[in-house]
Amino acid sequence: MTNQELENPEIIPANSAIVAIDNLSSMGVAREAQPFEYVGKTYFPSSNSHWKVMYPTGMKSLSYCNRLYPIGNSL
Numbered sequence: 484m485t486n487q488e489l490e491n492p493e494i495i496p497a498n499s500a501i502v503a504i505d506n507l508s509s510m511g512v513a514r515e516a517q518p519f520e521y522v523g524k525t526y527f528p529s530s531n532s533h534w535k536v537m538y539p540t541g542m543k544s545l546s547y548c549n550r551l552y553p554i555g556n557s558l
Contacts, residue, residue, distance in 0.1 A: 507542075507551075507558045508532040519558070521551055526558050 488495050495501075506529075513533035518525050519542045528534050534542055545551050551558050 504552050504554075507535050507545075509535045513538070521546055521553065521558065524553070526553070526556065529557065 484495075484501065508528035509532060511533055512531050513528065516527070517534055517538045518527055519534070519539065520526075536542060536545065542551075
């Protein structure tokens with residue numbers, strides 16, 4: 484949200500959804516590599532981690548719903 488929206492929430496459209504961006508990796512090594520291609524780039528969970536959602540179906544669902552936000556080399 485912008486500072487203006489935080490100070491004056493009435494300007495946010497009524498049907499808007501407010502979301503928080505978070506990483507998609509969880510501690511614990513996966514049994515096998517979990518590459519995921521999104522917008523022409525391949526992403527992997529951080530080292531010694533796995534995707535929080537079921538791989539690959541959960542990742543595909545998030546992609547389909549436009550719920551993935553790449554930041555640098557991570558999702």
